[in-house]
Amino acid sequence: MNDPARMPLSLSPDIGRLIKDRCMKPEGSKPGLIKQLGPGLITGAADDDPSGIATYSQAGAQFGFGLLWTLVLTYPLMTAVQLVSARIGRVTDAGLASNMVKIMPRWIVTGLVMMLFVANTINIGADLAAMGAAAQLVLGAGDHIFTAIFAIVSLLLQVFVPYHRYAGILKWMTLVLLAYVALVFMVKVDWAAVGWGMVWPTVAGTTAITTVVAIFGTTISPYLFFWQSSQEVEEVDRDDAKHALNDAPGEARGEFSRINFDTFSGMAVSNLVALAIMIGTAATLHAAGKTDIATAADAASALKPVAGQFAFLLFSLGIIGTGLLAIPVLAGSTAYAIGEARGWKIGLENKLFEARGFYSVIAVSTLLGIGIDWSPIDPIKALFWSAVINGVVAVPIMAVMMIVVSRRSIMGDYTATLRLRFFGWAATAVMGAAAVAMVVM
Structure with a gap:
C-alpha cells in the first residue's frame, strides 16, 4: 500500500498545491488547470x-442572513458524497446503478431509479416553467x-452532439453562474451580519426548519450522484x-488528484453561488x-424595484442559463440510472440508434417536463413533492453508495478512506434526518 499509485483518496487535499501543479505544467505534459475541471x-x-x-x-428573502450556515455545513457533506x-x-x-445491482436485487434498484425518474x-417541469417565466419577465x-x-434545444443537443463536444459546452455554460456573484457586489451588504450568519446556526419556528430541510434536499440531490459517477x-x-483503475493502478494517483480538484472545486462553485443568491436576496428583498x-x-421580479434593472436582468438571465445547464443533467442522470439498472447500452457518446432506450428516457423526461408546464398542475406543489421523493430516495441510495465504496470485492485496493467514509455516512445521516423532518412536517 506504499505504492504512490495506490495512495487513498483524501477528503482534504492541498488545493493550493494542486492549483500550482496544474498551472505550472509544461506544454505537452498533463492537462492544465481548466482541462482538469469536468464532471465535478x-x-x-x-x-x-x-x-x-x-x-x-x-x-x-424570509430569513435574511440567518440560514447562511446551512451552506457552510453542506459543503463538506455534499463534497464527500460526490x-x-x-x-x-x-x-x-461502471455507473452507480450498475454497481448497486451487485449488492441489491435488480428490482429494488429499478424501483429506486423509477422514483428518481418521477x-x-x-x-x-418546474425548471422549464421558471425559465419560461424568466424569459417572459425580460421580453x-x-x-x-x-x-x-x-x-427542445436541450434535447437536440443531448441527442445529436457527441459527448466530448457536449461536455465542453456544459463546462463553459457554468460561467453563467457568475451573474449571481456579480449581484452581490451590486447591492449594499452588511458583511458583519453575513459572517455571523455563516458561523452561528439560528432556526426559529416550523417555517425555518422546513426551509433548512429544503436547502439540504436541494443541495444534496440523488440525480447528482448518478450524473457524476456516469x-x-x-x-x-x-x-x-x-x-x-482496478485494471490500471498506474493511473490511480493522477486520476484521484484530478477527481479531488474537480469535485472540491465544483462543490465550492455550487455553494458559493448559493451563498451569493442567499446574500443578494437577503440584502435586498x-x-x-x-x-x-x-x-x-x-x-427576479421583486428585485427590479429594489435593486434596479441591471440586477433584475442578471438574475433573470441567470435563471435561463442555469436551467439550460441543469435540464440535461436531470434528464441524463435519469437515463443513466435506468439504463444501468436494466443493463441497456448507455452513454452520450453513442449515436441515437446505438442506445435507443437511453435516449428514449431523456426524450420522455424532457417532453413530460414540457407537459407539466402546459398542464394545470401547480409547479410549486409539484416541486414540493419532487423534493419529498428526492429526500426519501436519497437516503437508501447514499447508504448503498457507502457500502459499495467500502467493498473490496468491488473497489479492490481503492476502497474509501476512513475520513471519506466518516463524512459520507454523516451526509447520509443528515439526509435521513431531513427526510424524517420533511415527512413529519
Missing part, C-alpha cells in the same frame, strides 16, 4: 438549477413558447489512454420586507 464542475453548477435558486431566494460517486465510477468503469421529471410575453424552445465512466470510455417569494421568477 458541471455537477456542482447543475446543483444551482432554477428550483435551487428559488429555494435559496426564499431562504434569503467524491464517493466519482470514485465508484472511475475505479470500476422526481427528476417534476424537477425538469414581456411568450412564457410557454420559450419553455418549449428551451426544452460522467467519470464517459471520460474513461472516450479516452483510450484511460482504463478502470428581506431588507425591503419582500418575503413572499415562491419561485425564482418571483425573486
Whole structure:
C-alpha cells in the first residue's frame, strides 16, 4: 500500500498545491488547470438549477442572513458524497446503478431509479416553467413558447452532439453562474451580519426548519450522484489512454488528484453561488420586507424595484442559463440510472440508434417536463413533492453508495478512506434526518 499509485483518496487535499501543479505544467505534459475541471464542475453548477435558486431566494428573502450556515455545513457533506460517486465510477468503469445491482436485487434498484425518474421529471417541469417565466419577465410575453424552445434545444443537443463536444459546452455554460456573484457586489451588504450568519446556526419556528430541510434536499440531490459517477465512466470510455483503475493502478494517483480538484472545486462553485443568491436576496428583498417569494421568477421580479434593472436582468438571465445547464443533467442522470439498472447500452457518446432506450428516457423526461408546464398542475406543489421523493430516495441510495465504496470485492485496493467514509455516512445521516423532518412536517 506504499505504492504512490495506490495512495487513498483524501477528503482534504492541498488545493493550493494542486492549483500550482496544474498551472505550472509544461506544454505537452498533463492537462492544465481548466482541462482538469469536468464532471465535478458541471455537477456542482447543475446543483444551482432554477428550483435551487428559488429555494435559496426564499431562504434569503424570509430569513435574511440567518440560514447562511446551512451552506457552510453542506459543503463538506455534499463534497464527500460526490467524491464517493466519482470514485465508484472511475475505479470500476461502471455507473452507480450498475454497481448497486451487485449488492441489491435488480428490482429494488429499478424501483429506486423509477422514483428518481418521477422526481427528476417534476424537477425538469418546474425548471422549464421558471425559465419560461424568466424569459417572459425580460421580453414581456411568450412564457410557454420559450419553455418549449428551451426544452427542445436541450434535447437536440443531448441527442445529436457527441459527448466530448457536449461536455465542453456544459463546462463553459457554468460561467453563467457568475451573474449571481456579480449581484452581490451590486447591492449594499452588511458583511458583519453575513459572517455571523455563516458561523452561528439560528432556526426559529416550523417555517425555518422546513426551509433548512429544503436547502439540504436541494443541495444534496440523488440525480447528482448518478450524473457524476456516469460522467467519470464517459471520460474513461472516450479516452483510450484511460482504463478502470482496478485494471490500471498506474493511473490511480493522477486520476484521484484530478477527481479531488474537480469535485472540491465544483462543490465550492455550487455553494458559493448559493451563498451569493442567499446574500443578494437577503440584502435586498428581506431588507425591503419582500418575503413572499415562491419561485425564482418571483425573486427576479421583486428585485427590479429594489435593486434596479441591471440586477433584475442578471438574475433573470441567470435563471435561463442555469436551467439550460441543469435540464440535461436531470434528464441524463435519469437515463443513466435506468439504463444501468436494466443493463441497456448507455452513454452520450453513442449515436441515437446505438442506445435507443437511453435516449428514449431523456426524450420522455424532457417532453413530460414540457407537459407539466402546459398542464394545470401547480409547479410549486409539484416541486414540493419532487423534493419529498428526492429526500426519501436519497437516503437508501447514499447508504448503498457507502457500502459499495467500502467493498473490496468491488473497489479492490481503492476502497474509501476512513475520513471519506466518516463524512459520507454523516451526509447520509443528515439526509435521513431531513427526510424524517420533511415527512413529519
